[in-house]
Amino acid sequence: MNVLIYLLPMALGLGLAGLLAFLWSLRTGQYDDMEGAAIRVLSDDDLRRQP
Template identity: 75%
Template sequence: MNILVFLIPIALALGLAGLCAFLWSLRTGQYEDLDGAAVRVLQDDDLAS
């Protein structure tokens, strides 16, 4: 039963850290251009030659 005294705050802290990381990624624009990377993969830029 004493282990719950440690596990519950650790679980809450990890959840809060994940939420903070998600909110930070939203604010910095990580999800702005979802289609850009998919289009860049398909472009045929002949950089090797």
């Protein structure tokens, strides 16, 4: 059972990292335009706009 000593903190740490990433994406407004995001990924205007 010694394996728990590093497995448990690792599991909890990964979960916490996921939660923080979610909160960050929420704060930066990535859920404001769900339909637009689905479509934007297909357009290649980012290539065209580069000088």
